[in-house]
Amino acid sequence: MTLIKSISGIRGTIGGKPGNNLTPIDAVKFAASYGIWLKEYSKKDDLRVVIGRDARLSGEMIQNLVVSTLVGLGIDVIDLDLSTTPTVEIAVPLEKADGGIILTASHNPKQWNALKLLNEKGEFLNAEQGAKILAIAEKEDFDFSEVDDLGEIIKNDSYIDIHIDEVLNLSLVDAEVVKKAKFKVVVDGVNSTGGIAIPKLLKEFGVEVVELYCDPTGHFPHNPEPLKEHLTDICDLVVKENADFGIVVDPDVDRLAFISNDGEMFGEEYTLVACADYVLGKTKGNTVSNLSSSRALRDITQKHGGTYEAAAVGEVNVVTKMKANNAIIGGEGNGGIIYPESHYGRDSLVGTALFLMLMAERGGTVAELRASYPSYFMSKKKIELTPGLDVDGILESMASNYANEELSTIDGVKIDFAENWVHLRKSNTEPIIRIYTEAKSQEEADGLANKIIGEIKEIAGI
Template sequence: MTLIKSISGIYGTIGGRPGDSLNPLDIVKLTSAFAHYIHGRKMVVGRDGRMSGLMVRNIVVGTLMGLGYDVIDIGYASTPTTELAVRMAGADGGIVITASHNHSQWNGLKLLNHNGEFLTPYDGKEMLALAETENFCYANIQHLGQLTIDETFNQRHIDAVLNLKLVDVDAIRKRHFRVCVDTINSVGGIILPQLFQALGVDFKILNGECTGAFAHKPEPIENNLLGIIGRMKQEHFDLGIVVDSDVDRLAFISEDGTMFGEEYTLVCVADYVLSHTSGNAVSDLSNTRALRDVTLQRGGQYFASAVGEVNITAKMKEVGAIIGGDGNGGVIYPECHYGRDALVGIALFLSSLSQQQCTVSQLRASFPDYQIAKSSIDLMPDTDVEAILKKVKDRFSKDKSAQISETDGLKIDFPDRWVYLRKSNTEPVVRVYSEALSIEQADHLGNELMHYFYDMQKDLVLDKFGLNNNLILHNSTAPLKWTNYSFK
């Protein structure tokens, strides 16, 4: 059983003992702490389609009412819909019940302030400290909160997207797109058909029933999307679209069944936005260099932030960026709101495709072509990640061609490639990202860093616990090979 508390929210596996997982007692404690911390009177609650969602929703809503909060339950709703609903309803905060791209046995609480944005790291730490005190006071019978059910916010979200200046509804309708969409049996199956109908897009939905029985692993990466990729190759669609369970991540598939690339979701949307509006762009450290390239080509400045939506949005505000997001297909367009939003990403992408009168594969070919490899290392109990990263940093400090960033984890940037290691906010793993001009080079660099990390963990952890060499490596696109750590 697992319970993880981070700037991205609170995530856990359902069931188990208090303190070890996302169970009723911990849900009450964390909801109470959040409600006390923001010190308001009105709260919005939305949830994705997970099978545990109703149970978690009932506990969250009941706890809030017991604290004297009036609750607006917007029902099945994406994370960006809930973010917008907080602002539209004039609420003091919001709770999204979702575990994002995590497996079906997980659920979580994403916590929003009065702007419909994630808590800052400072606020998050203060709130979690309050939760540990359990110093809560609940309302008496005269001051219990009221519950309102309002399921209009999906349409209000769509209306907000259609009203964006750069969403070219007329051009999209004239293209008569035919798209195949995988909504993984969650809330995307509810809201995306409404969006496509409004845009005049002909669509076929795969896994469209909002049952929470995910048809495949929720993370929208190629290995999990063989079903829709097969349909793209067999049938004549203009575009494939994939979202995660709470519809803040977005991936595209070209008309020939090849992946557009999660990282290139933001690249394409940013290029379109910057071609019409002068300004700057921001992404986190794990995103492709292609975003930097297109931003500079459009006359803007590119800035990198620490990983995490709240860190990206903070950097965007700091530098006045007009577009931003992350390498997981998250698009943040402040003209709509400061939050990753797949609906905004879809509408802007289709606008770009319509205006350029090209195919998806032709659009992808117009951008700088980098290849990125993504892997992860399962952490053993009590692994000292910071100590290991320090040893990795010391190894590369002698290489004058390497630029090292410790903004969030450890990124080693060479002139023609980079590799990045960081501890996940949502899972007990270390993420390993590497990018180069070919997937073979990216895999080689990533694999060598994983083996180097492996050796450091062996020295610092395996010997301590007397364990064998049993690290589990995930999602690598090439077989692992021992090397002499040449990194060249």
């Protein structure tokens, strides 16, 4: 069982002993730390925080603990109850709130939960802010409010509908165009809040919806990470229903994957590629993804006359780079779409709308669309090193060995070759180097990874 404290929040497994797992005591401690930090950061007395959760089994318990802790600090809470990560993100500025907390462990299995922390813009905290909250938690120097100064709870269960309205009002979205296409779509909501939000959104576009695992019970019917090996049910159902395509989201609805009409994976890496293709076809501009995302986004961006930039891995890093480079769309290769006209956060509702517009205007099948994009294949491996080895030194040696290639060292070592690339990143918690490669065939991607692993072993003397 595990408790992971990081700058982006606290994540852990339910049950067990405090400090080792996400217990009620840990939930209270870190909610209090966030509240204390928010008071210092905002320099205000009358604070408001938006809270929402996915449907996982521990959600209501963690929600009650977090809400009560903030109220005990004299902070008003706008309680969205069952919601999505992007819904909470848009609710924070709309409510003129001072921050937000999303109670979700994203794609992790049911035994996990987490507190994801937002600032007043509805965006994830930066490293410095997160570090301050961890320091407050370490000291446990809490000062709670007296009885006359307790916060209030304001319940608001309308925000998924408000979120959908926000999506429908985006300048590049026209529901009437999509209605004419008369799409039929299968939705796998993994029995969480995507099962509420995505079918509602699709129906606004006149889409015939076939629901699969859309009852928000929190009993995930399969591993909730939207990878091919977990999605056999929807792949089969898309073919059986003769649907135009399938939509899969993770429990908190910030990762989006499509199933082609032939029951094959469209590919999470290509979710962002397709959405960017639509947006860039309408508006000239730049894009950003992280260093471990597919080169296909770069290709599509350059095809439309834009500039592509790569950020360090992590949503907050992608958002920072997007702002610096005036990117009009960006995200991560795990199916995360960030569209600044809406907000700076991964949003499966926005991604779904952009994809519907692309398909409605372009015509043809989803399988044909996928075949029209540059075809790349990824390999994701890791190498375990002996404790005590200088991992940073090993990465520096690899960078030196490939100094004549296009290099990035902002997050590990990324080596861009003419036809492929490799990204080496160390784990922060164990002596492991992760090796991601991409090439124009799976065999080539695996071969490059194995070659690099061999070179690392030689440097490490193992």
